[in-house]
Amino acid sequence: xxxxxxxxxxxxxxxxxxxxxxVKDTSSATALAFSISCxxxxxxxxxxxxxxxxxxxxMSLRRHLHFCSSQGQAAVSVGSPSSSTTDNFxxxxxxxxxxxxxxxFVGGSExxxxxxxxxxxIDSTGQDVPDAHVPYPISQELSLRMYTCMARLQTMDTxxxxxxxxxxxxxxxxxxxxxxxxxxxxxxxxxxxxVFAQYREQGVLLWRGYTLEQFANQLLGNAKEPGxxxxxxxxxGSPELAYQTISSPxxxxxxxxxxxxxxxxxxxxxxxxxxYFGDGASSEGDAHxxxxxxxxxxxxxxxxxxxxxxxxxxxxxEQYKGDGIAGRGPTYGIPTLRVDGxxxxxxxxxxxxxxxxxxxxxxxxxxxxxxxxxGGGGLGGGSETSLGPGPVLLECMSYRSGHHSTSDDSxxxxxxxxxxxxxxxxxxxxxxxxxxxRGWWDEAQxxxxxxxxxxxxxxxxxxxxxxxxxxxxxxxxxxxDTMPPHLEAQRAQALEFVRRNPSVCPSDVPIE
Amino acid sequence: MLPGLLQQARKHGVLCRVPRxxxxxxxxxxxxxxxxxxxxxxxxxxxxxxxxxxxxxLGEEVGEYQGAYKITRGLLQKYGAxxxxxxxITEAGFTGIAxxxxxxxxxxxxxxxxxxxxxxxxxxxxxxxxxxxxxxxGKISCPIVFRGPNGAAAGVAAQHSQCFAAWYSSVPGLKVxxxxxxxxxxxxxxxxxxxxxxxxxxxNEIMYGQAFPVNAQVLDKDFxxxxxxxxxxxEGKHVTLVSFSKMVGYCLKAADHLSKEGVHCEVxxxxxxxxxxxxxxxxxxxxxxxxxxVEEGWPQCGVGSEIAALMQELAFDExxxxxxRVTGAExxxxxxxxxxxxxxxxxxxxxxxxxxxxx
Numbered sequence: 092x093x094x095x096x097x098x099x100x101x102x103x104x105x106x107x108x109x110x111x112x113x114v115k116d117t118s119s120a121t122a123l124a125f126s127i128s129c130x131x132x133x134x135x136x137x138x139x140x141x142x143x144x145x146x147x148x149x150m151s152l153r154r155h156l157h158f159c160s161s162q163g164q165a166a167v168s169v170g171s172p173s174s175s176t177t178d179n180f181x182x183x184x185x186x187x188x189x190x191x192x193x194x195x196f197v198g199g200s201e202x203x204x205x206x207x208x209x210x211x212x213i214d215s216t217g218q219d220v221p222d223a224h225v226p227y228p229i230s231q232e233l234s235l236r237m238y239t240c241m242a243r244l245q246t247m248d249t250x251x252x253x254x255x256x257x258x259x260x261x262x263x264x265x266x267x268x269x270x271x272x273x274x275x276x277x278x279x280x281x282x283x284x285x286v287f288a289q290y291r292e293q294g295v296l297l298w299r300g301y302t303l304e305q306f307a308n309q310l311l312g313n314a315k316e317p318g319x320x321x322x323x324x325x326x327x328g329s330p331e332l333a334y335q336t337i338s339s340p341x342x343x344x345x346x347x348x349x350x351x352x353x354x355x356x357x358x359x360x361x362x363x364x365x366x367y368f369g370d371g372a373s374s375e376g377d378a379h380x381x382x383x384x385x386x387x388x389x390x391x392x393x394x395x396x397x398x399x400x401x402x403x404x405x406x407x408x409e410q411y412k413g414d415g416i417a418g419r420g421p422t423y424g425i426p427t428l429r430v431d432g433x434x435x436x437x438x439x440x441x442x443x444x445x446x447x448x449x450x451x452x453x454x455x456x457x458x459x460x461x462x463x464x465x466g467g468g469g470l471g472g473g474s475e476t477s478l479g480p481g482p483v484l485l486e487c488m489s490y491r492s493g494h495h496s497t498s499d500d501s502x503x504x505x506x507x508x509x510x511x512x513x514x515x516x517x518x519x520x521x522x523x524x525x526x527x528x529r530g531w532w533d534e535a536q537x538x539x540x541x542x543x544x545x546x547x548x549x550x551x552x553x554x555x556x557x558x559x560x561x562x563x564x565x566x567x568x569x570x571x572d573t574m575p576p577h578l579e580a581q582r583a584q585a586l587e588f589v590r591r592n593p594s595v596c597p598s599d600v601p602i603e
Numbered sequence: 604m605l606p607g608l609l610q611q612a613r614k615h616g617v618l619c620r621v622p623r624x625x626x627x628x629x630x631x632x633x634x635x636x637x638x639x640x641x642x643x644x645x646x647x648x649x650x651x652x653x654x655x656x657x658x659x660x661l662g663e664e665v666g667e668y669q670g671a672y673k674i675t676r677g678l679l680q681k682y683g684a685x686x687x688x689x690x691x692i693t694e695a696g697f698t699g700i701a702x703x704x705x706x707x708x709x710x711x712x713x714x715x716x717x718x719x720x721x722x723x724x725x726x727x728x729x730x731x732x733x734x735x736x737x738x739x740x741g742k743i744s745c746p747i748v749f750r751g752p753n754g755a756a757a758g759v760a761a762q763h764s765q766c767f768a769a770w771y772s773s774v775p776g777l778k779v780x781x782x783x784x785x786x787x788x789x790x791x792x793x794x795x796x797x798x799x800x801x802x803x804x805x806x807n808e809i810m811y812g813q814a815f816p817v818n819a820q821v822l823d824k825d826f827x828x829x830x831x832x833x834x835x836x837x838e839g840k841h842v843t844l845v846s847f848s849k850m851v852g853y854c855l856k857a858a859d860h861l862s863k864e865g866v867h868c869e870v871x872x873x874x875x876x877x878x879x880x881x882x883x884x885x886x887x888x889x890x891x892x893x894x895x896x897v898e899e900g901w902p903q904c905g906v907g908s909e910i911a912a913l914m915q916e917l918a919f920d921e922x923x924x925x926x927x928r929v930t931g932a933e934x935x936x937x938x939x940x941x942x943x944x945x946x947x948x949x950x951x952x953x954x955x956x957x958x959x960x961x962x
Contacts, residue, residue, distance in 0.1 A: 285707065319740040328739050335706065336739040340730050346699025347731065351707035353700065357659075357685060358708070377727075380696020387691060388700075569741035570775045572799040575831065575878045578775075 198413075207417045209488055210441060211431035215516045217524025226454075227279075227443045229436055231531050237278050237435055238526055239540060241270040241519045244294045246544040247303065248493075251310065254552055255324075255497045260310045262324045266291045268492030271435035271518035272397050274298055276487070279442025280365060280393075285351050286334045287344040287366040290325055291397060295367075299332040303547050307555035314601075319569075320561040342368055342375035345394070349381050349482075352390035352449075356480055363449045365393045371402020373416045385482035386424040391449040393442065394425070394484045397432065399491035404504040420484035432487030433518035445483040452478070492517070563589060563596065564603040635818055641811040643785035644674045647792040648712065650824045652682050655710065658796060661688040661697055662714030662751075671716045672752065672811055698724035698749070702731045705747040705801075712796060715751035718767045718805065732801040733776035748795045753781070753805035754848060754899045755947055761935035766900030768847065771803040772877040772909070778830055779877040781805040783851040784815040787874055790828030798830060805876075807849045833880040835887070839867035842957050843887040845910055846897040847873040850948065854897055857953035866957065876906060884910065885918055892923040895956045897948055902930040924960045929953055 181188040198204050212223035229237070248265035255263040266273055273294025280286075286295055293306070305317070309327050312320035318328065318336070328336025338344060348366035355362045372378065373396055385392050396416040400407050413419065420427030426448060430441045447454035490513040494501045501510075526532035567582040568574065574582070586603065589596050596602060638646075651658050664671045666679040666689040679687040690697040694715065701711040715721040721728065732745045755764040772779045778800050782788040788806070795802040820826060836851060837858055844854040851872045858868040869887050873880065888894055894914060896907030907928035914926050932946040 287703070317740060317742075318738070321740060322738055326738070328742070330739070330742045336735065336743060338731060338735070338738070340726050343699055343727060343731055344703075346696050346727070347703030347706060350700035350703025350705070350709075350711075354704040354707035354709045364703075364707075376693070376695050377699055380691075380693035380699065383691055383693070384696050384700055388688075569737045569739075571778070572736070572744060577878050577881070 200412075204414060204418065206414050207427065207429045207486075209429045209431050211434045211437045212440065213434045213436055213521065213525050215433070215521060217521045217528065219525075225436065225440055227440045229439060231529075233278065234522075234526060235531060237274050237439070238519075238522055238532065240294070240298050241274045241435065241522065242537070242540055243544045244270050244273065244297050245519050246541055247297070247306065247548055248293070250545065250548045250552075251306070252493070252497065254310075259552065259556070260312075260324050262497055263310070264291060264325055264496035265493040266294055268490045268513060268518065269397055269399055269432065269487075270294060271438055271522065272395075272432040272487040272489055275435040275438025276365070276367075276395055276442045276485075279439045280446060281362070283333050283362055284393075284446070285348075285362070285364045287348040287351070287364060288334065288337060289341070289344065289368050289372060289397075290337050290339075291369070291399075292367045293325070293327065296327055296329065296332065296334055299329075299334065301327065301329060301332060301334075303551040304554060305329075307548075307551040308558065311552075311555045311558075312560065313555055313558040314561045315555070315558050316561070319565050341372040342377040342381075344368070345372075345375075345377050345381035346384065348392050348394075349385045349388065349390045352385070352392035352480075352482075353388050356389070356391055361450060363391045363393055363446055365395060367395045367397060369402060370396065370398040370400070370407050370410055370416065371405060373419075374402075374410060382419065382423040382425060382482070382484070389479050389481045391451070391480040392482045393445045393449050394420075394482060395442075396484070396486040397489065398486055399432075399489050401491050401495070401501070401505070403495045403499060404501070406505075415486055415488075417484065417486035420486075423484075425482045425484045427484040427486070429486045429488065432489030433516060433521060435518060435522050438487055441485050441487075445485055448478070449480060449483050451480040489518070490516075560597075560600045562601040562603050635816050636822075637814040638785045638789075638817045638822075639812055639814045640782070640785050640788045640806075641672070641674055643788035643817070644792055644806065644811075645676055645678075646822075647789045647796075648675065648678060649681070651712075651793055651796040652678065652686055654824070655796075656686075657708065658710045658712065659686045659688065660712045660714065661690055661701055663690055663692060663697075663716055665689060665714050670714075672808060674806075674811070675714070694720050694724035695727060698727040699731070701747055702727050702745060705732070705745045706735070706743055710746045710748075710796065712748045712750060715749065717756075717763055717808075718751050718753040719763050719765055721749065721751065721767070728771075728777075728801070728803070729774055733774050736800070737776060744799055745801045746799045748792075748798075748802045748804055750792070750795075750804035750806060752808040752811070754807055755931075755936060755943070756808040758938060758940060758943065759936075760938040760943075764936035766805075766898065766931070767803075768805055768876050768898065769900055769905045769909075771805075772879075772906060773904075774877075777801055777803050777877060778875070779803045779805065780830065780875050781847040781873065783810070783848055783872050783874070784813075785817050786815065786821045787828065787834075787872070789817070789821055790826055791830070791874060793825075794827040794830050797827065802830075805848065810849055810852075813852075828874065831875050831878045831880055833874055833883040834872045835869060835883065836872045837868065837870040839869035840891055841867050842893040842895060842960060843869045843871060843884070843891045844895050844897060844953065844957070845871045845873065845884065845907075847876060847906070848899075850897045850899060853948065853950050853953060856950045857957065860950070860954060861957060866961065868957065873906075879909070879913070881913060881917065884914065885921075888914055888918045888921050892921055893960045894922075894926045895929060895953065895960055896926065897929045897953055897956075899931045899947055901933050902928060903933070905930055924962065927956045927960050929956045 179190065181190060196202055212220050212225050214220050248267055251263050252265050269291060273292055277295040277298035282299055288295065308316040309318060310324045326337040328334060345366050345368055348364040351364040398407060398415055402410055417427050417429040428441050430437050432438060444454040492513055523532060564586060567578045570578060589602055648660060660675055660678060665675040666687045669676040675687060698713055701713040705711055728749060732747055735743050735745055754766040768779065768781060771777055778798065780791045780795055780802060782791045792804060795804050836855060844858065846854045854870045858870050861868055869891055871883060871887055896910050898906050907930060911926035911928060914922060929948045929952050931948065934946055936946055937943055
């Protein structure tokens with residue numbers, strides 16, 4: 092069924108070709124070549140761009156024509172240079188656009204897009220927000236599990252930070268102020284969902300079962316460390332816990348997560364990948380590519396932005412001028428939610444809903460479907476939904492209470508008033524208040540938990556310090572799947588040298 | 604008999620004006636046929652896609668457009684959009700996605716329209732693909748192949764003509780391959796796709812259209828070449844010419860010319876830049892005692908520099924002369940045809956270098 096605009100276009104095309112005749116020499120101009128097939132005309136036509144409206148230039152005409160001809164229409168129903176005034180839409184390869192006759196800019200400081208509001212269910216004093224929508228209520232058991240994990244995380248962070256200050260290892264960074272984002276999101280995922288973290292998500296590892304001993308071993312780079320002492324501190328990884336090894340360059344993990352999600356989709360596994368990144372990292376080119384690609388591919392990936400207000404010393408208002416990271420999601424075609432990252436129940440609910448949505452399943456329906464840990468259903472299946480799998484973006488708003496890392500002194504670029512104000516809204520304290528109000532927690536339990544954790548962290552550090560470093564012969568392994576001859580030769584040479592000159596090797600590094 | 608007859612006929616100019624007939628006759632020749640490098644790569648991709656459903660191809664224009672250089676022609680139609688993916692324009696993006704999917708168990712073949720554009724993705728190639736197996740202590744592998752045309756084409760100037768062999772070959776964790784002819788293209792690409800490590804596969808645009816004889820063994824769907832083994836294309840006793848990719852052809856031409864003057868060159872086609880086949884090079888230097896390396900890339904820290912360092916370290920007493928390097932000029936590639944020719948090694952440059960090393 093041809094639209095009126097397209098038959099006018101077709102007539103124009105035929106007339107133009109008649110005028111140009113058979114085109115032989117195209118070396119002096121770029122030509123668009125396409126086949127027009129409709130119920131009466133079946134011709135191959137070569138076409139100079141000057142005779143088409145400017146809206147066609149540079150577009151993928153081929154795909155649009157393919158679509159049209161497969162619909163049995165005349166293929167040429169693109170922008171109408173000689174259109175009548177009764178057509179209401181501009182049909183371009185990107186889609187169908189309504190017209191406006193008003194010159195009106197959208198976005199920018201004079202006409203900003205509406206700010207996306209922040210979902211929360213518990214206010215900053217630890218009280219329930221009245222009429223909050225909580226599709227996935229948290230039981231006492233789950234609440235206590237989340238709280239104890241947040242408290243242990245906070246204590247562990249503080250003590251490891253102090254240990255670095257004392258010179259026990261070279262580097263540490265805490266997630267203080269973001270405990271709710273870490274634990275709430277971890278609790279909302281399935282333990283097999285692959286996590287691509289940035290570096291401030293040790294809480295996710297802790298939730299999934301990484302022990303204090305494992306943390307301590309990694310920080311000290313000893314022989315028990317699963318990473319064989321190859322990575323600097325906080326660059327943890329655990330394939331067993333579905334947590335990809337931390338990689339320093341920012342935002343490179345974002346396209347990785349999309350690729351992994353694409354792999355799950357291809358393999359028809361009911362699993363999502365989850366990628367954490369900060370407000371600063373979202374400025375990287377990789378972030379844009381990841382968002383765009385995830386939407387185009389329909390990849391089941393959850394993007395979790397930890398907007399903690401700072402990228403080392405750069406405050407968020409110097410990082411971007413738009414509506415944060417959440418503001419970008421809808422323009423990529425990604426369903427987006429902004430969350431109060433200090434409210435662990437809100438974060439939990441957001442992630443459970445996001446996971447269901449990413450898998451193309453119903454969500455937001457009061458906990459009926461896809462509770463975490465059940466493994467979900469098939470990808471995009473089910474008769475109740477026509478959603479396919481696809482990305483979801485969550486922006487968790489919080490505040491980086493600690494310094495960027497042990498290499499930073501943030502008092503140089505922010506005021507102590509600001510830091511004090513945010514410490515008073517500490518997510519751990521907030522959730523504790525909520526629990527105490529319900530009678531699920533008390534001061535005695537709090538004191539006991541903190542005491543026990545402190546002892547455990549110290550014990551883990553002391554035990555880790557006794558373990559020797561990985562032996563020298565592992566230096567050359569895992570560069571390739573199978574060690575090639577040139578590395579075998581180098582390894583043999585290195586070990587031979589060390590055997591002949593043992594004083595060269597540090598005393599806590601065994602040779603083999 | 605028929606192929607021989609065909610060769611005779613072509614030599615005498617008969618059948619030259621009857622290409623269709625020649626092609627028809629050629630089609631009946633069973634033991635030897637010709638294949639362009641393009642078709643060699645295409646057939647290799649086709650067979651590996653059929654063999655392992657974890658293999659998939661992605662890149663700009665690889666699907667609907669049939670490939671910017673038509674290397675992936677027909678693959679979208681045959682395997683569908685899940686296995687041959689057209690990507691938006693973001694090298695950093697689609698390379699990262701390919702790497703992530705490899706971490707998750709797929710086997711991507713990631714095409715760069717040219718290796719020049721891969722510089723926008725070089726962090727993903729090196730910091731993610733190359734290093735992750737080591738950083739994860741052997742737990743996370745990345746069975747990916749990065750491929751595309753490398754080096755100079757013709758008249759495409761500075762940002763489309765760089766040779767990246769030297770840069771990538773210095774990175775531990777990567778394997779770097781550079782095919783010359785169709786046999787190389789088939790065997791090395793199939794080996795690369797089957798290899799569990801990340802592979803940088805450096806093709807050459809000028810070579811795509813060149814046809815080479817291929818026998819039944821090369822056409823077999825399980826034909827692979829060993830990674831890390833060079834090939835002696837031509838034996839000789841006076842000097843060793845070492846090269847890769849298009850320059851192998853130039854070395855062979857130089858060897859032809861020099862043989863008429865009684866100088867017999869041994870031409871070594873590296874095939875693999877990393878890991879370098881030191882054994883073949885050492886065996887050759889023990890025979891000829893003189894070596895000239897040839898590459899299109901820039902001189903400082905080039906592939907020839909590494910070879911020269913190795914030869915003087917490992918075979919100092921075998922050398923009758925310093926190892927000479929023939930390289931591209933140390934300038935960004937100019938556009939004008941005369942300048943471009945002056946900036947790249949020519950057959951004459953190789954001949955001059957051989958004569959210099961012979962004293």
